Amino acid sequence: MQESLAVAQRSMGDPDKTFPLFPPIVDGCPETSTDEVQYPLEITYDYEQVSHQMFAQESLPGLERWSPLLPPLLDGLSMGEGGTPLVPTPRLANWAGLDGEVFIKDESQNPTWSHKDRLNLCTVSAAIHAGAPGVVVASSGNHGASAAAYAARAGIPCIMLASAESPKAIISFALGYGAAVLSAPSTERWAAVRLIRERFGYQPVSNQTTFHTGHPFGTEGYKTIAWELYRQLGNRIPGTVFVPTGYGEMLMGVAKGFVEMRLLGIVDSIPKIVSCEPSARGPLADAIRRGRPVSTVDANPTDAYAIATAIGGFRGRAALEWTDGYPVLVSDEEMQEARVATGKSGIWQELSSASSVAGLRRAVLDGEPVAGPVVCISTSSGFKDRDLGTHEVPFVTADWTGIQSALAETYGVSI
Amino acid sequence: MQESLAVAQRSMGDPDKTFPLFPPIVDGCPETSTDEVQYPLEITYDYEQVSHQMFAQESLPGLERWSPLLPPLLDGLSMGEGGTPLVPTPRLANWAGLDGEVFIKDESQNPTWSHKDRLNLCTVSAAIHAGAPGVVVASSGNHGASAAAYAARAGIPCIMLASAESPKAIISFALGYGAAVLSAPSTERWAAVRLIRERFGYQPVSNQTTFHTGHPFGTEGYKTIAWELYRQLGNRIPGTVFVPTGYGEMLMGVAKGFVEMRLLGIVDSIPKIVSCEPSARGPLADAIRRGRPVSTVDANPTDAYAIATAIGGFRGRAALEWTDGYPVLVSDEEMQEARVATGKSGIWQELSSASSVAGLRRAVLDGEPVAGPVVCISTSSGFKDRDLGTHEVPFVTADWTGIQSALAETYGVSI
Numbered sequence: 001m002q003e004s005l006a007v008a009q010r011s012m013g014d015p016d017k018t019f020p021l022f023p024p025i026v027d028g029c030p031e032t033s034t035d036e037v038q039y040p041l042e043i044t045y046d047y048e049q050v051s052h053q054m055f056a057q058e059s060l061p062g063l064e065r066w067s068p069l070l071p072p073l074l075d076g077l078s079m080g081e082g083g084t085p086l087v088p089t090p091r092l093a094n095w096a097g098l099d100g101e102v103f104i105k106d107e108s109q110n111p112t113w114s115h116k117d118r119l120n121l122c123t124v125s126a127a128i129h130a131g132a133p134g135v136v137v138a139s140s141g142n143h144g145a146s147a148a149a150y151a152a153r154a155g156i157p158c159i160m161l162a163s164a165e166s167p168k169a170i171i172s173f174a175l176g177y178g179a180a181v182l183s184a185p186s187t188e189r190w191a192a193v194r195l196i197r198e199r200f201g202y203q204p205v206s207n208q209t210t211f212h213t214g215h216p217f218g219t220e221g222y223k224t225i226a227w228e229l230y231r232q233l234g235n236r237i238p239g240t241v242f243v244p245t246g247y248g249e250m251l252m253g254v255a256k257g258f259v260e261m262r263l264l265g266i267v268d269s270i271p272k273i274v275s276c277e278p279s280a281r282g283p284l285a286d287a288i289r290r291g292r293p294v295s296t297v298d299a300n301p302t303d304a305y306a307i308a309t310a311i312g313g314f315r316g317r318a319a320l321e322w323t324d325g326y327p328v329l330v331s332d333e334e335m336q337e338a339r340v341a342t343g344k345s346g347i348w349q350e351l352s353s354a355s356s357v358a359g360l361r362r363a364v365l366d367g368e369p370v371a372g373p374v375v376c377i378s379t380s381s382g383f384k385d386r387d388l389g390t391h392e393v394p395f396v397t398a399d400w401t402g403i404q405s406a407l408a409e410t411y412g413v414s415i
Numbered sequence: 416m417q418e419s420l421a422v423a424q425r426s427m428g429d430p431d432k433t434f435p436l437f438p439p440i441v442d443g444c445p446e447t448s449t450d451e452v453q454y455p456l457e458i459t460y461d462y463e464q465v466s467h468q469m470f471a472q473e474s475l476p477g478l479e480r481w482s483p484l485l486p487p488l489l490d491g492l493s494m495g496e497g498g499t500p501l502v503p504t505p506r507l508a509n510w511a512g513l514d515g516e517v518f519i520k521d522e523s524q525n526p527t528w529s530h531k532d533r534l535n536l537c538t539v540s541a542a543i544h545a546g547a548p549g550v551v552v553a554s555s556g557n558h559g560a561s562a563a564a565y566a567a568r569a570g571i572p573c574i575m576l577a578s579a580e581s582p583k584a585i586i587s588f589a590l591g592y593g594a595a596v597l598s599a600p601s602t603e604r605w606a607a608v609r610l611i612r613e614r615f616g617y618q619p620v621s622n623q624t625t626f627h628t629g630h631p632f633g634t635e636g637y638k639t640i641a642w643e644l645y646r647q648l649g650n651r652i653p654g655t656v657f658v659p660t661g662y663g664e665m666l667m668g669v670a671k672g673f674v675e676m677r678l679l680g681i682v683d684s685i686p687k688i689v690s691c692e693p694s695a696r697g698p699l700a701d702a703i704r705r706g707r708p709v710s711t712v713d714a715n716p717t718d719a720y721a722i723a724t725a726i727g728g729f730r731g732r733a734a735l736e737w738t739d740g741y742p743v744l745v746s747d748e749e750m751q752e753a754r755v756a757t758g759k760s761g762i763w764q765e766l767s768s769a770s771s772v773a774g775l776r777r778a779v780l781d782g783e784p785v786a787g788p789v790v791c792i793s794t795s796s797g798f799k800d801r802d803l804g805t806h807e808v809p810f811v812t813a814d815w816t817g818i819q820s821a822l823a824e825t826y827g828v829s830i
Contacts, residue, residue, distance in 0.1 A: 080500020
């Protein structure tokens with residue numbers, strides 16, 4: 001594994017303010033944050049030492065191959081995250097009304113079957129390097145289970161604060177890695193995390209501030225998506241990348257990956273990054289509309305629980321500014337339609353994940369700029385949804401008439 | 416995509432008997448099969464035309480990169496199957512009592528999250544090349560959902576015959592790809608498949624004979640696991656490969672991949688392949704013990720439903736003979752222990768999938784030959800098990816005493 005070239009934590013509120021690389025600052029920038037807005041930190045690198053050869057390698061699993069531009073990784077922690085397929089989906093282009101190439105970057109093909117593994121490889125490495133005795137995470141989904149997996153592999157305990165609304169499958173999932181899973185009222189989960197952190201020194205790998213700032217190291221892991229895309233497209237960059245967006249960590253990570261490639265002279269231009277939020281909420285779209293750094297919105301109901309946040313953060317705002325991108329909002333119904341359409345291309349997604357494909361169609365309908373090649377990021381599988389296992393199907397015997405009528409009536413298949 | 420060098424279907428009952436490549440023979444060898452044993456068919460190739468360069472490529476997703484030694488694939492059908500990570504698991508070596516390298520080949524990182532995608536890329540391609548209007552499959556699990564995904568992508572319907580015992584999550588899974596899922600009594604599923612096949616010309620992608628013979632094209636897809644392992648180990652072959660075993664299709668595919676590499680002079684020797692069956696059943700172990708080509712056993716209960724077959728097939732027998740391998744039997748309890756141990760290395764498996772890690776420990780305990788490096792194939796994720804979503808966890812508030820006691824009492828974590 002090559003050495004990390006990370007040098008410092010830097011405030012996103014004021015790039016002149018930097019802090020030592022360790023310990024990770026998990027409460028947002030201590031100097032620029034105010035009660036009205038908390039600014040995250042990001043990692044800076046010694047870019048002059050980066051070998052351009054790194055961008056010529058194949059897009060194989062295992063993020064350690066990108067070590068120079070990631071925070072210091074724990075040796076042996078990687079378990080083949082990244083290197084996920086880029087799947088051509090011409091039928092989806094047609095469905096979205098786009099004349100051009102559309103690909104799905106299938107992040108469900110990661111060690112715990114979501115993009116979150118790219119983040120948690122970095123956060124759990126940071127916890128070990130910082131000497132934390134364990135990690136603690138408030139999560140209803142992929143984020144917590146992924147943290148549990150990497151903590152288990154690193155040999156430290158993980159405490160996960162789930163909520164009563166967490167899908168029951170997710171509880172089994174996190175327990176499968178030996179995590180200590182507790183259920184807490186939504187309103188008290190973050191206070192519980194804080195207690196565990198303060199009394200026991202566990203490192204939080206989920207957010208700790210009113211507006212989302214998150215762990216400074218985690219977002220860096222998502223940069224690898226940009227670098228893989230460049231290689232998988234045959235040393236081309238996409239024109240537009242649609243990203244399922246909750247707190248905007250992946251949004252910023254992908255954007256930063258492209259920004260770094262431009263900085264290093266690997267590419268001349270970078271794609272527009274498009275945030276795809278549930279229209280029931282959408283704090284990033286709201287912040288853009290109001291011209292504010294961050295925003296909060298009403299916590300209206302949506303089934304897209306993995307990206308259902310009413311609280312924004314500055315990372316998402318930065319990503320759209322850096323890439324001249326834009327926000328789109330999609331309804332639950334649009335996500336459901338996108339989920340069905342994507343299933344017909346062989347990819348079965350979680351509803352939240354389908355926001356990117358829904359966002360593509362919405363952007364085309366709205367006349368937004370959608371340069372190709374288009375990449376929609378798929379974050380996770382349909383196994384993570386609350387409707388899992390609720391579907392009933394017709395019962396038949398080996399009787400031709402019964403089979404025929406069941407197929408015709410339930411599925412419209414005439415046979 | 417390079418051309419396939421496949422030339423014929425060949426009987427595994429008598430290698431001198433060959434048949435044209437199309438149509439796929441889905442009822443076992445028509446010449447050598449008897450009422451006592453049905454022999455499968457396999458595919459032969461024009462090996463003299465194979466470029467050795469194929470074995471020097473990186474282990475990237477997308478099986479089309481191995482086209483010369485696979486049956487003809489449908490252009491555009493691939494969605495990044497294969498190229499799955501090989502994860503070092505030193506802690507599992509210790510757990511199994513082995514002094515040497517142990518790796519997990521994580522097949523859950525495939526388009527539908529199991530090894531079955533390697534098979535169904537080949538079977539659905541065959542269905543299209545043979546002009547079938549659709550595919551039909553009897554399956555309670557990964558196999559059927561994977562067939563549904565590839566059929567959807569190919570633009571043909573898939574009818575899946577599930578059973579009342581199928582996990583409910585699997586029904587949602589197959590429906591996610593637009594499959595027409597029917598539930599039928601276990602005893603009538605195969606007759607229903609036959610009706611759909613005979614009356615409508617759908618191609619069956621699951622077995623059609625009393626003893627398992629399966630689709631001749633599907634098993635070929637598993638050969639790619641062997642070729643990837645060689646590259647991922649730095650042009651080394653494993654010493655021993657442990658394989659979760661139901662009907663033995665993957666077992667034979669992996670074995671054949673290594674046999675072909677030896678035939679072509681890429682390697683001098685090949686690993687022992689070890690079949691890992693539930694001790695409640697284990698028709699392959701039974702056949703070996705009795706010195707018979709195939710065997711049936713009592714359908715005793717086991718939770719390892721994905722490999723719970725009472726009916727053997729000749730493919731598994733052939734794999735063990737070709738590689739001088741051996742069978743092991745593991746109890747549900749051993750699989751459960753292996754599942755927990757593997758989770759602590761960051762990999763959460765379906766119970767059936769944990770049979771390979773359980774098999775490793777069993778083989779070490781029994782004093783069987785276990786040369787390194789050892790590879791245990793993990794087939795699928797814990798999301799596929801019947802106990803999914805049945806786990807309860809303690810409810811806490813942001814109260815230190817309550818959190819402390821919940822952690823101590825439920826998880827033994829003292830904080």
